[in-house]
Amino acid sequence: MRRLLSHLTASQAVRKQHKKLEPEYPVGAIYTPPLPLGSSYGEVHEYPKYSFDSTECIAVITSWLQSCMRNHAACSIETEHQSPPRRLISIGDGDEEPLLRLIETEGKHMPYYALSHCWDKNATLKTTTKSLKERRQDIAWSKLSYTFRDFLTIAVRLRTTFGTCHVWIDSLCIVQDDREDWLRETANMDSIYANADLVIAATGAIDGKAGFFQPRSLPQSQIKHVICRESVSHLMTSDAYAHDLFKREPIQNTSSIGWAMHDNPLFLRAWCLQERLLATRVLHFTRGEMVFECRSDVRCECNAFERRRDWLLDANEKVDFDHFITHKSLGTARSWDNWWYFVESFSRRYVTEPTDRLPALAGAARRVAREELGTYLAGMWRQGLESNLIWEAAHGSYRHGVQSRQEAPYVAPSWSWASMAPGIAVSRRQPYSSKRAYPRKIVAKVLDAACTPSSWDPYGQVSAGFLLIHGYTIDVVLKREDGRFNAYQKRWPSHQHDYPLDITPDTDLELGANRVVMGKTALKCLLVLWEMETHHYRDHGEESVIPTAYEFETLAQRRAWQEAGADDCTAYYYWALLLQPVKGQERTYRRIAVSRITGETWAPLIEQDGSEQYMETLRIV
Secondary structure, eight states: OHHHHHHHHHHHHHHOOOOOSOTTSOSEEEEOOOOSTTOOOOEEEEOOOSOTTSHHHHHHHHHHHHHHHHHOGGGOOOOTTOOOOSEEEEEEOOSSSOEEEEEEOTTOOOOOEEEEOOOOTTTSOOBOTTTHHHHHHOOOGGGSOHHHHHHHHHHHHHHHHHOOOEEEOHHHHSBTTOHHHHHHHHTTHHHHHHHSSEEEEOTTOSSTTTOSOOOOOOOGGGEEEEEEOSOOGGGTOOSOOOEEEEEEOOOSOSSTTHHHHHHOGGGGBHHHHHHHHHOSEEEEEOSSOEEEEESSOEEETTOHHHHTHHHHHHHOHHHHHHHHHHOOOSOHHHHHHHHHHHHHHHHTSBOSSGGGTTHHHHHHHHHHOOTTTOSEETTEESTTTGGGSOEEEOTTGGGSSOOOTTTSOOOSOTTSGGGSOTTOOEEEOOOOOSTTOOOEEEOOEEEEEEEEESSSOTTSOEEEEEEEEEEEEEEEEEEEETTEEEEEESSOTTOSSOOEEEEEESSOTTSSTTOOOTTTSOEEEEEEEEEEEEOOBEEETTEEEOOOTTTOSSHHHHHHHHHTTOBOOEEEEEEEEEEEEOTTSTTEEEEEEEEEEESSTTHHHHHSTTGGGGEEEEEEO
């Protein structure tokens, strides 16, 4: 093991000389915590005094892990109905370095640690069909990246206390050029990460060359020198004294994902979100400190989480997801809310291969699946699908070099958010759920929907998908005006003049083989729902009667409410999908934008006799 011990000191010298943590300042610094809002007190913020490769660091990890195993019933690992990974890496003792080899588990459960890391696209060591036999005999330490070496070093040092002598590394334990093996193991990701005794995450490492044992990143720009010349009133002294105070800004770890997204590369990768959320326990090596998350708690070296535990657990993304997957009867609407909370975080993250987007989500989707959501459809769910078709890309995303959806590799049907390019954040236009709920009504109906899986896994890649929907439609054309797109009705039933529809495009509509010709390409606008943004109320003594989302079934009922004397501050919003015909396929369209229409323009169309003439059934792919 001599070479392993030398790795702890030599690796830092090779990568970067480890510097001391700002010795000119005291380790304890005064700061005003940013949460909760309105706080006016200060407290001592203890920063780590030791490097990531120190014995003190291992002692902290050990104490966190032992505390979780002993005290958290929710973190017990149940393997009875779970599938173990097909392969693990066995860690044996050698004279100068660990003896590493790939073993087949043969369906047997054994304790192991799993690695979560950013891949080097070309440099990451992999197992292939050609190298599989060699990996079973030996995995050479000299061929491993710093991230792999540091991970194995941590595992070896924890073995003294916990006895775990196996690890799982995705690139080595999955045969990367064997499609069947890759599909089988990626479909089992939910079990692989959930059943690991500990997932050790290289959260602050941009690639394998960085490793875990980087110098802590606490920039001196975060240190502020403050000279205090005011008397301290509560000490009841009349004299003014000058004091030198050093104010250090707190590490960015005080929001559910803020500490992770702020300056840590791992949390920009789509695969790593489900790795974190599915794991029973995760140990993060961020650029500033270690953070430990489990299903019951969050810990960090600076103790900020300790001081804000109740608030942070309520806001923590991992704790929220664990609650979601363990409670299977939340109702369709609330389950959709929780799913979108996860999707919005996932959508802004990147995958190296666009076709990996759904597989990178498959483990989480498999855990979320429940009867009240129905069939899984490429990132969407069948139950309650109508109201969840109204999602939009982050404002302006399509302007910044986004590859045309039609020219990109096929990932999902256009009505699914998963069809967007990776890294483009999406958000749902969600209903309001407060007592002053905004009335809304679904005016389209999904008659049928299905996706064709690319393999036996219904949660993985798909090769096709369609949606059969019935609703009100109008014919429109697009025009570019003042740097933005507007849709104009070709035949508007209640108006003789052109009336613009504000739209948010999914991609740049003027790129690709299926580009839209301004003013010429005939498009369909399909109304999905209308929403009333209202502040109606009618006083009855001390109480006010507030209409809920279910009290206004038609606009006529709203008018009756108004005529009865209700105060009225109402705005109507109609949400619609903008659809482009697919060449050579009758009544078949692809989604290209979402439209928000203001005013009562659609009201006469919906409520007048014979309005059925404006309804039709469309197929969206």
